[in-house]
Amino acid sequence: MADHKKRFEIIIQKLRENxxxxxxxxxxxxxxxxxxxxxxxxxxxHDEIKKDFPTMSLATVYRNIVLIKSLGEVLELGFPDGRNRYDGNKPYPHPHVICIKCKKVIDSNLGSLDDLKDEVAVETGFKILNHRLDFFGICSNCMAEKV
Amino acid sequence: MADHKKRFEIIIQKLRENxxxxxxxxxxxxxxxxxxxxxxxxxxxHDEIKKDFPTMSLATVYRNIVLIKSLGEVLELGFPDGRNRYDGNKPYPHPHVICIKCKKVIDSNLGSLDDLKDEVAVETGFKILNHRLDFFGICSNCMAEKV
DNA sequence: ATGTTAAATAAGAATAATTATCATTTAATA
DNA sequence: TATTAAATGATAATTATTCTTATTTAACAT
Structure with missing residues (x-):
């Protein structure tokens, strides 16, 4: 079964269970x-879904994201300019690479940060539950387009 | 000269130069x-400054932060819940450790991520300019307070 | 199948952070 | 000290998100 089909089933199942x-x-x-x-x-x-559900309300999108977030099945990426973005395919922390020109967000396949996490826990006395690692730069497309 | 005095002079100097x-x-x-x-x-x-300047406008704080940010002299930490926070003492990327209960944000002294940065650049074809690494958890104070 | 009911939705109002506007004030320079 | 472009203060506008309420509907029991 395709990856996103599996994720769909998992999230729906979790909703049912709750x-x-x-x-x-x-x-x-x-x-x-x-x-x-x-x-x-x-x-x-919202835009995508309005093609099939012309009456789909923005509030419904927000409500469902809050719900699915509370089940730990979607990762929220907040940005200072107030345009949060979501990843329900890989809902666990993983590095992202973000183009500051076209705003594209892609995943990186770097290894885990568990060692760093342990270091930080020892250094600060925190119980570390989560993390976020973003790299910002310019993608090859935007680089090619520069005048 | 104390660290924050030095930073003050540096930022003021940069403003003058511009x-x-x-x-x-x-x-x-x-x-x-x-x-x-x-x-x-x-x-x-804003609250802090209003003690000395009762008429200080919020807009002035925002305007100046935008300006100082454009000079690269303050680091902006955006959060999904829309409460951005600022670090003008260490304006370059460095790991932060955030308590999800009391919202305290502290610095970590981990080594640099230059190796990771290079890996990501090779992997994605991006020109990496910047990064952000946050660890989320519960600080020792809040841990002690749990009922 | 159908009726019942608590939960979900749609639409729009309310909220909160940030940005824009504009009249007034002021730092920098001559 | 006068001049002038820039900065400020007050507030309106904007934008993302959350709240409210009447209506609809999925899930379940009959």
Whole structure:
């Protein structure tokens, strides 16, 4: 089964287990999050779904993301300019590489930061639960386009 | 000279070099950013300065942060919940450790991520300019307070 | 199959952080 | 001290997100 199909099933299953109803709108949102290779914003998701559900409300997208986030099945990437983006395909912390020109967000396949995490825990006395690592730069496309 | 005094002078000097006026309000903001051990939010800064300048406008704080950011002399830490925080003492990327209970933000003294950066550049074809590494967890104080 | 009910949705109002506007004030320079 | 472009203060505008409420509907029991 394709990766995003599997993720879709996992998230739907988890929703069921938590007594949530499976509505068509909810399924549409989960479907996009399960793929989410492009790290869509709430508006991206809303626009995409409006093709099938012209009455889909933005509030519904927000509500469902909060819900799915609370189940640990989507990763939220917040940015200072207030355009959060989401990854429901790999909901665990992993490095992202972000183009500051075209705003593309891609995944990196770097190894884990467990060693660093342990160092930080010892150094600070924190119980570390989570982390986030982003690299910012310019992608090869945007580099080629520079005038 | 104390660390934050030095930072203050550096930032003021850079403002001068760029033809910016040195106003009392601007100095007050730079002074707080130069210290900024607590990684203050815009509101924190505004509240602090209002003690000396009761008429200080929020807009002035925002404007000056944008300006100082454009000079590369303050690091902006954006969070999904829309409460950005600032570090003008160490304006270059460095790991932060954030308590998810009391929202405290402290610095970590981990070594550099230059090796990782190079790996990512090779892997993705990006020109990497910047990065951000945050660890989220619970600080020892909050851990002790749990009921 | 159908009725019941608590939860979900749609639409739009409310909120909160940030940015823009514009009249007034002021730092820098002559 | 006068001049002038830039900075400030006050507030309106904007934008992302959350809240509210009437309506609809998925899930379950009959």
């Amino acid at each position: 007594g949530q109803k499976i509505t068509p709108q909810r399924m549409a949102i989960v479907k996009i999050l399960a793929k989410s290779t492009g790290h869509p914003s709430v508006e991206d998701i | 033809g910016q006026k040195i106003t009392p309000q601007r100095m007050a903001i730079v002074k707080i950013l130069a210290k900024s051990t607590g990684h203050p939010s815009v509101e924190d800064i």
